[in-house]
Amino acid sequence: MSHKPRYTSKERVLRDCAFQPIDRITIDFCACKEIYDRLKAHYGLSDDLALMEKLHVDFRYPKPNWIGPALVDSQGRMTDYFNIPRAGVGDFGYALVHPLANVKSVAEVEAYPWPTVDMWDYDDYAERCRSFEEHAVLGGAWGWFFEAASELVGMQQWFYLLYDKPDVCQAILGKIVDFMEGCSEIMFQKAGKYIDICFTGDDYGVQNGPMMSMPMFNKFARPYLQRMYNVGKKYGKPVMHHSCGSVARLIPTFMEMGLNILEPIQVGAAGMNIDELAQKYGGKLCFHGSIDTQNTLPFGSPEDVRREVRHRIEIFKKYGGFTIAPSQHLLPEIPTENIVAMYEEAWDSGWLTE
Amino acid sequence: MEIIKSIYQAVLEGDMSGAKDGVEAALSEGLAPDTIMQEGLIAAMSEVGSLFEAGDFFVPEMLISARAMQAGLSVLKPMLVASGSKSAGKIVIGTVKGDLHDIGKNLVGMMMEGAGFEVVDLGTDVTPEKFVQSVKDSQPQIIAMSALLTTTMSSMGLTIKALEAAGLRGQVKVIIGGAPVTNAYAEQIGADGFSPDASAAARLAKSLVA
Numbered sequence: 367m368s369h370k371p372r373y374t375s376k377e378r379v380l381r382d383c384a385f386q387p388i389d390r391i392t393i394d395f396c397a398c399k400e401i402y403d404r405l406k407a408h409y410g411l412s413d414d415l416a417l418m419e420k421l422h423v424d425f426r427y428p429k430p431n432w433i434g435p436a437l438v439d440s441q442g443r444m445t446d447y448f449n450i451p452r453a454g455v456g457d458f459g460y461a462l463v464h465p466l467a468n469v470k471s472v473a474e475v476e477a478y479p480w481p482t483v484d485m486w487d488y489d490d491y492a493e494r495c496r497s498f499e500e501h502a503v504l505g506g507a508w509g510w511f512f513e514a515a516s517e518l519v520g521m522q523q524w525f526y527l528l529y530d531k532p533d534v535c536q537a538i539l540g541k542i543v544d545f546m547e548g549c550s551e552i553m554f555q556k557a558g559k560y561i562d563i564c565f566t567g568d569d570y571g572v573q574n575g576p577m578m579s580m581p582m583f584n585k586f587a588r589p590y591l592q593r594m595y596n597v598g599k600k601y602g603k604p605v606m607h608h609s610c611g612s613v614a615r616l617i618p619t620f621m622e623m624g625l626n627i628l629e630p631i632q633v634g635a636a637g638m639n640i641d642e643l644a645q646k647y648g649g650k651l652c653f654h655g656s657i658d659t660q661n662t663l664p665f666g667s668p669e670d671v672r673r674e675v676r677h678r679i680e681i682f683k684k685y686g687g688f689t690i691a692p693s694q695h696l697l698p699e700i701p702t703e704n705i706v707a708m709y710e711e712a713w714d715s716g717w718l719t720e
Numbered sequence: 721m722e723i724i725k726s727i728y729q730a731v732l733e734g735d736m737s738g739a740k741d742g743v744e745a746a747l748s749e750g751l752a753p754d755t756i757m758q759e760g761l762i763a764a765m766s767e768v769g770s771l772f773e774a775g776d777f778f779v780p781e782m783l784i785s786a787r788a789m790q791a792g793l794s795v796l797k798p799m800l801v802a803s804g805s806k807s808a809g810k811i812v813i814g815t816v817k818g819d820l821h822d823i824g825k826n827l828v829g830m831m832m833e834g835a836g837f838e839v840v841d842l843g844t845d846v847t848p849e850k851f852v853q854s855v856k857d858s859q860p861q862i863i864a865m866s867a868l869l870t871t872t873m874s875s876m877g878l879t880i881k882a883l884e885a886a887g888l889r890g891q892v893k894v895i896i897g898g899a900p901v902t903n904a905y906a907e908q909i910g911a912d913g914f915s916p917d918a919s920a921a922a923r924l925a926k927s928l929v930a
Binding site for chain 1: 734775777778779780781783784787820821822823826869870871899900916917
């Protein structure tokens with residue numbers, strides 16, 4: 367049976383976020399460069415946007431261009447905008463050096479060369495957001511403040527510092543969020559009318575549970591995360607938050623803070639079983655992701671992947687508010703045929719009767 | 721035994737100087753180093769592990785407790801050696817080749833120490849050859865391997881193969897863990913055990929040397 371879409375991607379996603387009936391399940395894609403290149407070669411395509419069309423991806427996520435200092439350190443290593451040299455798997459890798467490993471005082475935090483909001487080109491960003499007239503545009507600055515702090519200090523040292531010098535930790539978090547919130551605010555000022563969803567991300571889960579206790583979350587994450595959510599809220603946009611790991615215990619707090627969409631749903635982590643989450647929060651919170659990059663996608667067969675996709679569609683038929691996407695960036699070890707199977711199945715089985 | 725209680729409490733609360741002072745005071749009161757170790761430090765870390773498994777303690781709490789335990793242990797260690805007290809066994813630990821993640825591995829190492837094991841930490845990005853060499857050099861009862869990434873897990877199987885090729889597999893138990901690692905994977909590659917977290921890893925190690 368051949369189907370015809372009734373909505374544009376933008377309409378479909380916005381209706382789905384509001385739990386209104388839609389014509390078909392929404393689809394998103396996120397992957398490292400190697401996967402992009404492999405899939406483009408597989409389909410004989412030359413650019414990323416053509417690949418997005420081929421996979422029927424409803425979302426677009428334009429990023430602003432960096433016009434700040436060169437992102438290279440004195441030894442020629444690639445750095446991020448916090449001056450942390452990085453390397454490793456995927457595009458993001460991990461920190462090679464922790465520049466604030468020995469930080470002892472707020473004065474040292476003040477003296478650190480923090481990035482400033484004028485290091486992005488916002489005019490170009492607005493133009494690119496505008497160009498995606500028919501797609502759902504994810505926008506705003508990525509709010510990975512707790513993660514950035516733990517990379518600046520080194521994760522183990524950072525956890526010690528939370529006990530030993532909470533004032534220094536709060537100074538670091540404040541500096542990071544001043545930058546991220548400031549960038550996000552300008553992005554929405556310039557491009558808000560073209561952005562559909564405010565997308566932020568910061569990881570609070572590990573495999574077995576939340577990374578920290580609730581009192582610790584309330585002290586060192588919540589106030590800063592709220593600032594990132596509030597930029598989206600101020601411009602009337604749904605807020606989507608990326609957190610890896612087991613965050614089931616944090617979901618009620620996220621919702622209280624104004625969360626609309628949780629991404630990427632690491633289904634193998636404790637309490638992140640998608641059936642249980644749907645039963646508990648279906649129709650109240652949207653879920654984005656869940657196709658298992660820890661197990662099914664790297665180690666399963668194409669048929670295992672197809673079954674998982676059909677399972678998700680089956681569950682969320684009755685609730686709405688769901689996007690088929692991987693449970694983390696697709697990394698190089700995932701076989702091409704499993705990714706192809708995922709997107710084919712999402713398209714073929716994704717038609718819903720309104 | 722008030723002083724033992726204070727050591728136990730200091731470790732539980734992550735109070736480094738409390739643990740260190742407590743051990744010093746207990747030694748000057750003439751308590752046996754082994755008693756301080758078993759009833760103070762090991763008992764406290766076992767409770768920390770239980771609290772973690774129950775979801776009441778998280779990684780940060782576990783880390784500061786382990787740090788307090790280590791502060792106490794640094795004072796106690798020379799006395800334990802001098803008194804001829806035996807460790808629970810020796811463990812070589814490392815994050816496998818290609819993987820630089822170390823916090824999970826460090827936590828397992830600390831819980832092992834907190835369970836009375838002697839721990840040889842090879843660090844991160846450890847090749848199969850390096851694990852093999854460490855078995856020759858350190859003669860451990862157990863090798864514990866960690867991987868955070870689905871892309872690096874396969875190095876665990878390669879290490880077991882390398883141990884077999886070197887004829888050392890029979891003299892050492894191999895246990896594995898890390899976010900993507902499962903019991904099924906442990907069975908598939910022929911490991912002797914899998915643990916989902918640092919606390920259970922210490923229990924597993926104890927059962928393997930029992």
